[in-house]
Amino acid sequence: MSSSSGASSWRQDFAFEPTQEPLHPHDGTVVCQAILNRLRPHLVRAEVDAYSDYTRDAPPEVLDVETWLTDLGRTQTRGRQDPGMAVVLDLLDVEHWQALLVYGAWSINAELWGPDSRDFGTFHDGSDSIVVALTDADVRALAEPLQTHGSFISMKELDAKRLVDKQARRASRRARRAAIVRAMFRRPRA
Numbered sequence: 001m002s003s004s005s006g007a008s009s010w011r012q013d014f015a016f017e018p019t020q021e022p023l024h025p026h027d028g029t030v031v032c033q034a035i036l037n038r039l040r041p042h043l044v045r046a047e048v049d050a051y052s053d054y055t056r057d058a059p060p061e062v063l064d065v066e067t068w069l070t071d072l073g074r075t076q077t078r079g080r081q082d083p084g085m086a087v088v089l090d091l092l093d094v095e096h097w098q099a100l101l102v103y104g105a106w107s108i109n110a111e112l113w114g115p116d117s118r119d120f121g122t123f124h125d126g127s128d129s130i131v132v133a134l135t136d137a138d139v140r141a142l143a144e145p146l147q148t149h150g151s152f153i154s155m156k157e158l159d160a161k162r163l164v165d166k167q168a169r170r171a172s173r174r175a176r177r178a179a180i181v182r183a184m185f186r187r188p189r190a
Contacts, residue, residue, distance in 0.1 A: 014139060015158050016130035018150035025054050028105035028127025031149050036101060038138055039120055043091045045113040050084035052106040054126045065103040131155065
């Protein structure tokens with residue numbers, strides 16, 4: 001995803017951090033639908049994989065949409081052997097929009113696109129990983145309705161946090177190794 005500049009349209013990538021991990025698609029549906037409804041004016045296309053890691057838990061309407069997506073994918077298979085992968089949805093078509101609302105959180109991968117092929121985000125692994133391009137106003141508008149499910153963190157912040165965690169783990173490993181080496185070479189006292 002990329003950032004665009006402009007007074008009110010500046011977007012940056014945000015990850016959704018669930019209050020409880022993993023975020024099950026039942027809860028993920030609430031989160032993904034809120035995001036989709038907020039971004040709807042900006043979205044024109046989605047590519048959805050008609051596969052889910054949560055098929056056993058899926059309600060009948062989700063399974064129906066999965067079948068519908070696979071059937072749609074069969075009409076789009078030029079150059080692809082798997083009709084369930086990267087099924088293209090025209091989000092200006094109400095039926096396609098509804099399919100994304102129902103299935104997006106359950107899919108192993110759903111990619112969101114705006115005009116000029118602008119990447120607006122991804123719902124990945126049954127909504128276990130959600131990264132979307134949002135403005136600060138979008139984040140504020142989504143905060144209250146999604147507060148029981150989690151919150152957004154900018155990818156810049158998340159990357160910095162991960163780096164600090166990685167460095168702390170590395171320092172801890174070094175300290176453990178140094179202690180082991182010191183213990184190996186410690187002379188027994190007579």
